Amino acid sequence: MTRILAIARNTFRENIRDKILYNLILFALIIILSSLALGQLALGNEQKVLLDLGLFSISVIGMLISIFIGIGLVYKELEKRTVYALIAKPVHRYELILGKYLGLLFTLLVNLAIMTVGLELALLYAGRIGLGGYLRLLPAVYLVFLSLALVTALALLFSTFSTPALSALFSFFLWIAGHFGKDLQSFGEITKSASVKWICNILYYVIPNFSNFSVDSRNIIQDAAYYQPMNPYSIAGVTLYCILYCAVIISISAAIFMRRDFK
Amino acid sequence: MNIPVVEIKNLTKDFQVGFWKKHPVRALDNLNLQVYKGEIFGFLGPNGAGKSTTLKILMHLLHPTSGEARILGQSIDSVSMHKSIGYLPENPYFYDYLTPEELLTYVGRLFGISSSILAQKVETLLKRVGLDGSRKLQLRKFSKGMVQRIGIAQAIINDPEVVFLDEPMSGLDPLGRMEVRQIITSLKAQGVTVFFSSHILPDVEAICDRVAILNKGKLLQVGALEEILKVGIEGHEVILSKWSVPVLGELRETCSEVRLMGDRLHLKLRTPAQMELLFSLVSTHRLELISVNPIRPSLEEYFQSIVGVPPPAESRGQVAL
Numbered sequence: 149m150t151r152i153l154a155i156a157r158n159t160f161r162e163n164i165r166d167k168i169l170y171n172l173i174l175f176a177l178i179i180i181l182s183s184l185a186l187g188q189l190a191l192g193n194e195q196k197v198l199l200d201l202g203l204f205s206i207s208v209i210g211m212l213i214s215i216f217i218g219i220g221l222v223y224k225e226l227e228k229r230t231v232y233a234l235i236a237k238p239v240h241r242y243e244l245i246l247g248k249y250l251g252l253l254f255t256l257l258v259n260l261a262i263m264t265v266g267l268e269l270a271l272l273y274a275g276r277i278g279l280g281g282y283l284r285l286l287p288a289v290y291l292v293f294l295s296l297a298l299v300t301a302l303a304l305l306f307s308t309f310s311t312p313a314l315s316a317l318f319s320f321f322l323w324i325a326g327h328f329g330k331d332l333q334s335f336g337e338i339t340k341s342a343s344v345k346w347i348c349n350i351l352y353y354v355i356p357n358f359s360n361f362s363v364d365s366r367n368i369i370q371d372a373a374y375y376q377p378m379n380p381y382s383i384a385g386v387t388l389y390c391i392l393y394c395a396v397i398i399s400i401s402a403a404i405f406m407r408r409d410f411k
Numbered sequence: 412m413n414i415p416v417v418e419i420k421n422l423t424k425d426f427q428v429g430f431w432k433k434h435p436v437r438a439l440d441n442l443n444l445q446v447y448k449g450e451i452f453g454f455l456g457p458n459g460a461g462k463s464t465t466l467k468i469l470m471h472l473l474h475p476t477s478g479e480a481r482i483l484g485q486s487i488d489s490v491s492m493h494k495s496i497g498y499l500p501e502n503p504y505f506y507d508y509l510t511p512e513e514l515l516t517y518v519g520r521l522f523g524i525s526s527s528i529l530a531q532k533v534e535t536l537l538k539r540v541g542l543d544g545s546r547k548l549q550l551r552k553f554s555k556g557m558v559q560r561i562g563i564a565q566a567i568i569n570d571p572e573v574v575f576l577d578e579p580m581s582g583l584d585p586l587g588r589m590e591v592r593q594i595i596t597s598l599k600a601q602g603v604t605v606f607f608s609s610h611i612l613p614d615v616e617a618i619c620d621r622v623a624i625l626n627k628g629k630l631l632q633v634g635a636l637e638e639i640l641k642v643g644i645e646g647h648e649v650i651l652s653k654w655s656v657p658v659l660g661e662l663r664e665t666c667s668e669v670r671l672m673g674d675r676l677h678l679k680l681r682t683p684a685q686m687e688l689l690f691s692l693v694s695t696h697r698l699e700l701i702s703v704n705p706i707r708p709s710l711e712e713y714f715q716s717i718v719g720v721p722p723p724a725e726s727r728g729q730v731a732l
Contacts, residue, residue: 228504231472232498232500232503233565233566235472236496236498237521238491238523
């Protein structure tokens with residue numbers, strides 16, 4: 149465990165010394181602040197505009213950080229040959245994968261915290277939502293974090309065997325496709341072709357189901373943000389789904405990495 | 412008693428090349444080798460000979476196609492064995508956003524060295540490799556020589572029993588090479604076994620106890636330098652002084668080659684009969700015998716003769732400054 153934590157800590161340090169991270173966070177904060185101005189135009193709906201844009205930017209910027217840093221996690225180690233000295237140490241290859249993953253998750257956590265504070269401050273400026281309102285944003289951000297943990301695992305998987313450009317493409321494609329998981333299942337149900345139905349079913353279970361982060365087609369994130377009652381069972385279910393899915397993806401990544409030759 | 416610390420048995424590595432990876436290229440062919448405790452072992456060969464491939468297999472960076480290797484009696488798959496070894500890769504590259512202090516602390520943590528001991532260790536190592544003054548400088552600002560030195564520091568932070576150095580002198584200026592040589596000999600003095608690959612022959616000649624010569628993945632020779640080089644002994648060189656002009660004529664008739672350097676005569680003799688005649692002349696004319704040395708091929712010449720290709724310029728000690 150000490151070794152995994154040492155690798156995670158170094159990955160975190162690598163990330164926070166990377167300029168791309170600051171640019172993305174700055175960009176998110178600018179969007180959140182500009183939503184304040186946009187909110188003025190939507191009479192009586194300032195908070196809705198603020199929340200919509202705020203959560204959207206947290207989610208999208210988080211996804212960009214996950215993909216752009218995630219795809220380089222292993223690839224950069226191989227490309228710059230830093231992995232040579234590392235593997236020769238008393239480190240299991242799966243520990244390297246796990247440490248890198250945890251390091252990026254911690255980076256995401258810190259970034260989400262910064263962006264959430266930005267959004268909370270913007271909400272405070274917009275005023276009149278009460279202390280409960282600020283706290284209700286946290287479960288929504290928690291669900292964003294879970295979805296990002298999944299995106300990061302996918303980016304890491306692709307980075308163990310592919311180039312950064314292809315890894316980014318695959319990760320982004322799966323992120324998009326994953327939002328249509330329920331639609332894919334519904335399409336499978338109404339189609340008359342047995343083979344299409346079969347393919348839809350397979351894809352529904354294989355592709356990460358980001359639509360799981362919604363309940364009854366209303367986005368659970370927005371439910372939380374708009375003070376709808378949060379169903380603890382659905383949050384626990386999504387958490388479990390995320391943990392299991394990530395465990396499978398990280399295990400596959402580790403298996404690929406363990407078989408690799410470092411020429 | 413010679414205790415083997417590195418044992419390589421029938422080690423073979425094929426790389427699959429081509430679009431469908433169907434064509435195997437043999438990088439290492441049935442290598443058998445033993446390195447003994449406390450020795451400095453030089454692993455020689457031209458580029459592409461299979462030196463780095465061997466080291467990478469030993470470091471578990473490459474999976475062998477067949478054969479096996481053990482280090483300190485344990486399989487190379489054993490992660491715990493890696494606690495007792497150090498490794499410097501060829502043309503090393505480390506996280507350039509770290510300072511040397513941060514890199515060594517990170518590596519020390521991977522070895523499970525406790526924080527209190529680690530701080531002291533990092534301090535000592537930075538002084539030992541001459542990077543004490545650059546401890547807060549990011550590695551991206553380091554010269555190649557400095558990177559090589561931090562590479563050696565990270566390879567020995569765990570006080571290893573065996574150190575593997577892949578081309579440690581490559582790209583260094585003469586002073587840098589001398590410093591690395593000093594570090595290697597000091598490791599030997601501490602009882603550390605050093606296994607290093609190189610194509611810079613004068614360095615190998617200067618510090619190695621035994622060498623192995625590899626070409627196109629095959630082991631050509633292995634043994635002590637004296638053993639390898641005495642095979643090709645070409646005669647003797649004798650240096651004399653207090654000679655006189657009349658003797659010079661007799662010496663020219665006796666020896667294969669006579670050269671005057673300062674007030675001394677440098678003579679080359681190819682046969683035992685020539686030696687016998689010379690010693691009788693020395694005795695008769697009361698010449699002063701300064702030295703008698705066997706004429707052996709240098710490792711460079713020997714390398715060239717068995718590998719069949721001239722070694723690169725750098726290997727002849729000609730380093731671009």
